[in-house]
């Protein structure tokens with residue numbers, strides 16, 4: 588069984604469509620942050636809903652659907668508030684927001700007897716934790732919010748927009764990176780395929796029609812400074 592694992596689409600419908608066109612899979616796990624920053628939150632939620640993914644709550648989906656702060660990194664905070672108010676909340680319907688609000692804070696899934704724990708941030712801080720590979724040096728990282736060690740041996744995380752896979756203290760940790768707004772060394776979006784037949788993990792990068800996203804940001808984002816910052820964040824500048 589091929590499980591598509593992706594995260595942090597951030598309303599980049601062009602990247603999401605390109606990903607779904609190129610990959611074949613049997614099940615889907617989405618690690619949160621469908622909305623904010625990007626220009627097409629409503630269509631993104633529609634496509635996501637149609638996939639019927641196993642999923643967890645992202646801090647931006649949480650902020651949009653519950654009307655609270657996203658507590659994201661300081662350098663992007665103002666931009667995220669601007670896009671939430673001017674794009675996300677203007678486009679999303681009540682049922683879209685209800686769909687986002689229904690995601691659990693943490694996920695415990697099983698496919699073909701493979702047990703998987705899933706978090707947007709980290710096991711101990713599911714909404715807001717940042718689990719970069721260089722921070723995985725203590726097994727305490729893999730305790731739940733209640734303080735107990737995770738039972739699952741496969742741990743999925745997102746939120747950093749940084750793709751990696753590593754093993755530590757008996758856990759296999761996978762971050763598929765961001766399928767809409769990568770922030771690591773490769774400007775292309777990324778995702779992972781977890782194959783339960785032989786327990787292999789593939790990390791993939793892909794390209795998408797970034798000129799369409801660029802054009803949309805240029806025409807639809809009114810505030811010049813926010814427009815420039817969005818182009819940079821989505822890496823669609825020339």
Ligand SMILES: [Fe+2]
Nearest residue numbers: 620645646746
């Ligand atoms: Fe996030």
